[in-house]
Amino acid sequence: MKPARVLTIAGSDSGGGAGIQGDLKTITVLGGFGMSVVTALTAQNSLGVHGIFDVPPEFVEKQFDAVMQDIGADAAKTGMLARPDILRAVIGKIRQYRIDKLVVDPVMVAKGGTLLLRGEIMDLLRTQLIPLAFVVTPNIPEAEVLAGVKIAAAEDVREAARRIRQMGARHVVVKGGHLEGAAVDVFYDGNTFHEFKAERIDTSNTHGTGCTFSAALATGIAQGKEILDAISQAKEYITEAIRNSFALGSGHGPLNHLAPVAGKWEKRLHPGAAGVGKSSFIGIIKND
Numbered sequence: 001m002k003p004a005r006v007l008t009i010a011g012s013d014s015g016g017g018a019g020i021q022g023d024l025k026t027i028t029v030l031g032g033f034g035m036s037v038v039t040a041l042t043a044q045n046s047l048g049v050h051g052i053f054d055v056p057p058e059f060v061e062k063q064f065d066a067v068m069q070d071i072g073a074d075a076a077k078t079g080m081l082a083r084p085d086i087l088r089a090v091i092g093k094i095r096q097y098r099i100d101k102l103v104v105d106p107v108m109v110a111k112g113g114t115l116l117l118r119g120e121i122m123d124l125l126r127t128q129l130i131p132l133a134f135v136v137t138p139n140i141p142e143a144e145v146l147a148g149v150k151i152a153a154a155e156d157v158r159e160a161a162r163r164i165r166q167m168g169a170r171h172v173v174v175k176g177g178h179l180e181g182a183a184v185d186v187f188y189d190g191n192t193f194h195e196f197k198a199e200r201i202d203t204s205n206t207h208g209t210g211c212t213f214s215a216a217l218a219t220g221i222a223q224g225k226e227i228l229d230a231i232s233q234a235k236e237y238i239t240e241a242i243r244n245s246f247a248l249g250s251g252h253g254p255l256n257h258l259a260p261v262a263g264k265w266e267k268r269l270h271p272g273a274a275g276v277g278k279s280s281f282i283g284i285i286k287n288d
Contacts, residue, residue: 007099014043026216029257076101076102077104088124171227172189
């Protein structure tokens with residue numbers, strides 16, 4: 001039986017927690033086969049990004065062709081796309097290969113609040129990439145920028161989701177991790193809102209959460225799961241990866257990408273071990 005093929009189109013994270021590295025870990029752990037189109041090399045660690053080397057758009061296209069003409073993809077996700085020419089190259093290849101199951105993670109706001117995308121590239125994102133998306137997954141700061149609304153309450157989240165979907169995406173998930181209280185993600189398909197809720201975990205080790213969630217979602221979609229089931233799986237996965245995250249480095253440590261399945265493996269190796277594999281994830285799907 002062949003695994004689901006998942007293509008990540010993103011930047012490389014030398015610190016190993018986010019970007020291509022985080023995506024490939026996630027896809028593998030969830031049973032998919034991960035492939036990559038690297039759009040940029042970064043020199044980064046838990047304290048931040050210390051340098052970026054953009055991959056020439058011609059070589060981005062060459063990677064895309066090499067993967068799609070031989071292996072193909074059941075789903076793809078985008079991450080860091082920081083230059084207009086690179087974004088245009090990616091958009092062209094998504095269209096050329098008719099990638100229908102596309103997860104767009106609009107990486108545009110750094111953890112410190114710095115806006116990473118401006119001008120032409122923001123226009124391309126709104127008018128050309130998001131309309132190709134099966135699902136787009138902004139966090140609260142990204143949703144504010146995309147939708148042009150200030151988000152402080154639940155109804156603001158819903159209004160942002162409405163506006164983003166009007167850009168052409170079939171589905172929108174606004175991640176609520178930046179708001180107070182439980183971590184509530186809001187899904188909108190143009191007709192109905194659904195809420196996915198999990199407990200908030202008190203930790204600063206959250207490097208790579210956005211990349212990991214979108215990679216988990218792309219994997220579920222590639223495996224043929226319905227969109228709500230794929231989101232539920234991704235939400236459960238990211239919650240356990242945060243709960244068991246690593247205090248590595250002096251800043252925001254990385255997630256534990258293996259944690260959500262480690263208990264299951266441990267149970268197979270040591271049947272009957274007390275407490276092994278227990279999950280405390282709480283999830284709610286709520287119809288509006």
